[in-house]
Amino acid sequence: MGVLLFLFVCCNLLFFLPDSSFGSDTITSSQSLSDGRTLVSKDGSFELGFFSPGSSKNRYIGIWYKSIPVKTVVWVANRLNPINDSSGLLIINKRGNLILKSQSMRVVWSASLSKEVQQTPVVLQLLDSGNLVLRGEQEGDSGTYFWQSFDYPSDTLLPGMKLGWDLKTGFERRVISWKSADDPSPGDFIWAVERQDNPEVVMWKGSSKFYTTGPWNGLSFSAPTTRPNPIFNFSFVANEDELCYTFSIKDKAVVSRIVMNQTTYLGQRFTWSNNTQTWDLYSKAPRDECDTYGLCGAYGVCIISKSPVCQCLKGFKTKSGGYMDWHEGCVRSKALNYSRQDGFIKFTELKLPDANFSRVSKSVNLKECREKCLENSSCMAYTNSDIRGGGSGCAMWFGDLIDMRSFPDGGQDFYIRMSASELGMKGEPTTKIVVLVISAVALLAVVLISGYLIHKRRRNIAETDQENEDQNIDLELPLFELATISNATNNFSINNKLGEGGFGPVYKGTLVDGQEIAVKRLSKISDQGLKELKNEVILFSKLQHRNLVKLLGCCIHGEEKLLIYEFMPNKSLDYFIFDQTNSKLLDWSKRFHIICGTARGLLYLHQDSRLRIIHRDLKASNVLLDHDMNPKISDFGLARTCGGDKTEGNTNRVVGTYGYMAPEYASDGLFSTKSDVFSFGILLLEIVSGKKNRGFYHSDHSLNLIGHAWKLWNEGMPLQLIDACYQESCNRAEVIRCVHISLLCVQQHPDDRPSMPSVILMLGSEIVLPQPKQPGFLANKKSTEPDSSSSMLESSSTNTITISELEGR
Numbered sequence: 001m002g003v004l005l006f007l008f009v010c011c012n013l014l015f016f017l018p019d020s021s022f023g024s025d026t027i028t029s030s031q032s033l034s035d036g037r038t039l040v041s042k043d044g045s046f047e048l049g050f051f052s053p054g055s056s057k058n059r060y061i062g063i064w065y066k067s068i069p070v071k072t073v074v075w076v077a078n079r080l081n082p083i084n085d086s087s088g089l090l091i092i093n094k095r096g097n098l099i100l101k102s103q104s105m106r107v108v109w110s111a112s113l114s115k116e117v118q119q120t121p122v123v124l125q126l127l128d129s130g131n132l133v134l135r136g137e138q139e140g141d142s143g144t145y146f147w148q149s150f151d152y153p154s155d156t157l158l159p160g161m162k163l164g165w166d167l168k169t170g171f172e173r174r175v176i177s178w179k180s181a182d183d184p185s186p187g188d189f190i191w192a193v194e195r196q197d198n199p200e201v202v203m204w205k206g207s208s209k210f211y212t213t214g215p216w217n218g219l220s221f222s223a224p225t226t227r228p229n230p231i232f233n234f235s236f237v238a239n240e241d242e243l244c245y246t247f248s249i250k251d252k253a254v255v256s257r258i259v260m261n262q263t264t265y266l267g268q269r270f271t272w273s274n275n276t277q278t279w280d281l282y283s284k285a286p287r288d289e290c291d292t293y294g295l296c297g298a299y300g301v302c303i304i305s306k307s308p309v310c311q312c313l314k315g316f317k318t319k320s321g322g323y324m325d326w327h328e329g330c331v332r333s334k335a336l337n338y339s340r341q342d343g344f345i346k347f348t349e350l351k352l353p354d355a356n357f358s359r360v361s362k363s364v365n366l367k368e369c370r371e372k373c374l375e376n377s378s379c380m381a382y383t384n385s386d387i388r389g390g391g392s393g394c395a396m397w398f399g400d401l402i403d404m405r406s407f408p409d410g411g412q413d414f415y416i417r418m419s420a421s422e423l424g425m426k427g428e429p430t431t432k433i434v435v436l437v438i439s440a441v442a443l444l445a446v447v448l449i450s451g452y453l454i455h456k457r458r459r460n461i462a463e464t465d466q467e468n469e470d471q472n473i474d475l476e477l478p479l480f481e482l483a484t485i486s487n488a489t490n491n492f493s494i495n496n497k498l499g500e501g502g503f504g505p506v507y508k509g510t511l512v513d514g515q516e517i518a519v520k521r522l523s524k525i526s527d528q529g530l531k532e533l534k535n536e537v538i539l540f541s542k543l544q545h546r547n548l549v550k551l552l553g554c555c556i557h558g559e560e561k562l563l564i565y566e567f568m569p570n571k572s573l574d575y576f577i578f579d580q581t582n583s584k585l586l587d588w589s590k591r592f593h594i595i596c597g598t599a600r601g602l603l604y605l606h607q608d609s610r611l612r613i614i615h616r617d618l619k620a621s622n623v624l625l626d627h628d629m630n631p632k633i634s635d636f637g638l639a640r641t642c643g644g645d646k647t648e649g650n651t652n653r654v655v656g657t658y659g660y661m662a663p664e665y666a667s668d669g670l671f672s673t674k675s676d677v678f679s680f681g682i683l684l685l686e687i688v689s690g691k692k693n694r695g696f697y698h699s700d701h702s703l704n705l706i707g708h709a710w711k712l713w714n715e716g717m718p719l720q721l722i723d724a725c726y727q728e729s730c731n732r733a734e735v736i737r738c739v740h741i742s743l744l745c746v747q748q749h750p751d752d753r754p755s756m757p758s759v760i761l762m763l764g765s766e767i768v769l770p771q772p773k774q775p776g777f778l779a780n781k782k783s784t785e786p787d788s789s790s791s792m793l794e795s796s797s798t799n800t801i802t803i804s805e806l807e808g809r
């Protein structure tokens with residue numbers, strides 16, 4: 001009777017009050033936890049109770065952070081069997097087991113005891129670590145439990161929790177994502193330690209791997225996942241008893257967890273930010289493209305700084321013999337003999353390949369390892385299994401080698417089986433190449449080339465690292481000393497600052513010989529910036545056109561990354577056309593000259609340069625003007641090279657500027673030469689009208705500049721668009737033709753838009769132009785136009801901001 005009354009009160013309280021705490025961190029066998037009551041750990045950091053995830057009405061027993069306002073569930077008991085009402089009751093039964101019952105006293109879930117419960121009384125306790133344990137009442141917190149929730153992770157790994165194997169009992173703990181935010185039942189994404197000779201940590205989606213850490217080398221995984229940091233440290237134990245990964249927090253004030261994401265191929269570490277009261281993403285795996293399992297196929301190596309990122313290892317070539325198709329992998333240039341005739345090439349700074357078919361002999365040293373590998377015809381590579389203390393043990397790889405990446409700061413040495421003919425004669429590779437060269441070319445060349453090779457070899461043996469690319473840059477571009485640039489810009493004085501570009505400030509400088517330069521100082525940011533920089537440097541170094549800004553060189557010095565351009569005395573186009581005073585300086589003939597020059601520069605990017613380049617951020621502030629007001633396109637940092645025959649791409653990183661982006665690019669990330677044509681069309685309208693597309697305001701309607709132009713065009717009054725300041729100088733026919741061309745360029749459907757060669761033709765001739773169809777993005781704010789995507793993109797803000805949404809996949 002007492003119990004019933006108690007239950008009744010609880011159930012009623014549920015409707016008035018938030019969950020009420022049990023007032024203790026333990027439950028004894030005479031007590032129970034009903035829906036609406038919670039158990040709180042002693043220090044108040046964790047809470048156990050019933051909850052409903054997301055929009056679901058189902059009830060689950062779970063553990064969440066008590067001290068954090070954003071409800072974050074870290075463990076769920078009945079993942080597979082929710083209760084459909086608030087009748088749940090968590091109790092310790094007569095046999096000392098923990099069970100969850102629902103209405104009609106049906107057992108929904110029970111703890112699977114790892115140890116036989118003695119006839120002693122048992123209690124359930126929620127520890128400060130978030131571990132829920134079942135232990136003997138007299139035991140105290142001695143660390144021996146009949147059962148603990150830490151052995152049955154849900155989607156979260158907390159500090160102190162173990163991922164992996166108890167080898168004595170064969171018991172495995174894996175982390176498995178929720179199905180969705182509303183459904184904690186096990187989803188597709190799994191994080192586990194692979195029990196194999198050469199263990200590694202792997203992430204799966206269903207039955208396909210999407211990430212491995214590479215094998216454990218005694219010190220770290222072969223691709224170090226974490227750098228030493230003040231917040232946490234991790235350990236990987238691989239002995240006869242255990243094979244598991246765990247982490248601990250160094251600073252007890254920090255709250256950190258790792259969670260397997262439900263929807264994306266990601267394991268994420270979050271830390272709680274007291275300042276913003278949100279979870280901050282601290283790190284993730286996979287981190288980048290190159291971490292994608294097997295991205296480059298067999299014998300391919302992923303080099304994040306290269307484009308494409310997949311390359312063949314030295315001694316291997318693509319199957320087709322040409323450009324590398326990702327995943328296709330590579331084949332040997334010279335066939336193996338599969339006998340002792342073969343040899344090995346040492347590669348350095350590699351993340352080792354997937355070790356699922358690798359064998360370890362701890363007592364074998366490197367020299368013996370080589371012999372053993374040579375003897376077995378299916379052994380493809382070997383290295384030390386433990387790199388501590390100069391290296392020991394032997395790990396051999398059988399079958400194709402997959403999932404390698406270059407790791408300049410943390411990779412390992414790796415010896416890959418090669419045909420003797422690949423190795424050449426007995427001696428060192430360098431000397432051999434030099435010998436060949438001697439027989440082929442004149443002595444002077446030999447001296448130069450061997451000097452280059454020796455220099456290169458001294459720095460690194462493998463073909464697989466960044467040096468190569470850096471050297472290519474070195475060869476093609478003059479490098480400036482930091483001191484030279486610092487000197488030229490008055491130590492980056494504020495007085496020399498020209499403005500702020502997409503990736504950092506731009507300074508004016510004067511070299512000792514009097515040459516004026518513009519220095520783009522890339523913000524001291526992420527690797528992202530570095531990637532962007534390398535893109536720009538490589539692209540620019542290959543482009544020469546009078547309507548493109550010339551890159552004079554670069555300077556990379558630690559944190560400092562600088563690009564040095566020819567200086568453009570007349571700043572950028574936006575400085576003229578959108579400014580009341582300055583716009584008077586541009587009469588129609590100058591404007592038309594700028595339009596044609598910009599079109600030619602863009603045509604060169606699209607068609608005439610060796611690479612097909614899509615600018616992706618063409619706008620008035622990216623058209624610079626020289627002494628004679630010749631336009632030069634700048635800022636290729638965002639451009640992406642497409643393969644010669646490829647004019648379209650898809651990106652999950654939208655980079656561009658509102659107001660200039662084509663609809664298909666802004667909404668779907670689809671870019672093509674035709675999305676550049678769209679931006680060109682906007683630029684054309686802006687030059688004609690002297691108004692900005694973004695932030696355009698008209699008292700009669702809420703249309704943007706395109707919508708306004710389209711309206712005037714259909715009303716037969718295109719000349720009303722022109723900027724009053726050049727009215728006298730204008731050639732009406734040319735202006736009308738430009739408006740006409742711009743409307744063709746901004747048509748909604750990319751296929752309807754002309755290509756740049758057609759645009760040039762239209763600008764320079766009298767040919768009859770087709771009638772434009774309705775343009776994309778007509779409205780500024782909400783309007784009657786049936787263009788639903790516009791309201792999402794066009795806010796009423798007058799700022800032209802460059803958006804860069806990072807983070808793909």
Ligand SMILES: *[C@@H]1O[C@H](CO)[C@@H](O)[C@H](O)[C@H]1NC(C)=O
Pocket residue numbers: 084085
């Ligand atoms: C809840 O589940 C029980 C047992 O499965 C079932 O009998 C009952 O009809 C369900 N109630 C609702 C509201 O779905």
Ligand SMILES: *[C@@H]1O[C@H](CO)[C@@H](O)[C@H](O)[C@H]1NC(C)=O
Pocket residue numbers: 233234235246247248
């Ligand atoms: C982390 O470091 C501390 C102190 O350096 C050490 O006591 C602890 O065992 C380490 N934890 C792990 C999981 O390696």
Ligand SMILES: *[C@@H]1O[C@H](CO)[C@@H](O)[C@H](O)[C@H]1NC(C)=O
Pocket residue numbers: 253254274
């Ligand atoms: C965050 O706030 C809590 C509660 O005020 C405090 O105990 C903890 O030390 C803080 N953590 C950090 C990292 O400042």
Ligand SMILES: *[C@@H]1O[C@H](CO)[C@@H](O)[C@H](O)[C@H]1NC(C)=O
Pocket residue numbers: 259260261262263264268
């Ligand atoms: C999964 O990742 C996305 C994107 O990073 C994030 O918004 C979401 O909250 C993550 N889910 C979980 C369960 O952490």
Ligand SMILES: *[C@@H]1O[C@H](CO)[C@@H](O)[C@H](O)[C@H]1NC(C)=O
Pocket residue numbers: 336337338339341
């Ligand atoms: C390996 O080399 C030996 C000796 O040169 C030769 O007789 C044999 O045919 C080669 N085997 C293969 C598979 O190339």
Ligand SMILES: *[C@@H]1O[C@H](CO)[C@@H](O)[C@H](O)[C@H]1NC(C)=O
Pocket residue numbers: 209354356357
């Ligand atoms: C290793 O993994 C690859 C890719 O998942 C698979 O093709 C191969 O069969 C595996 N090898 C072994 C020995 O499990």
Ligand SMILES: *[C@@H]1O[C@H](CO)[C@@H](O)[C@H](O)[C@H]1NC(C)=O
Pocket residue numbers: 359375376377378379398
């Ligand atoms: C090579 O080693 C593998 C793995 O240990 C073994 O399965 C195979 O039988 C060996 N082959 C030969 C020819 O010794």
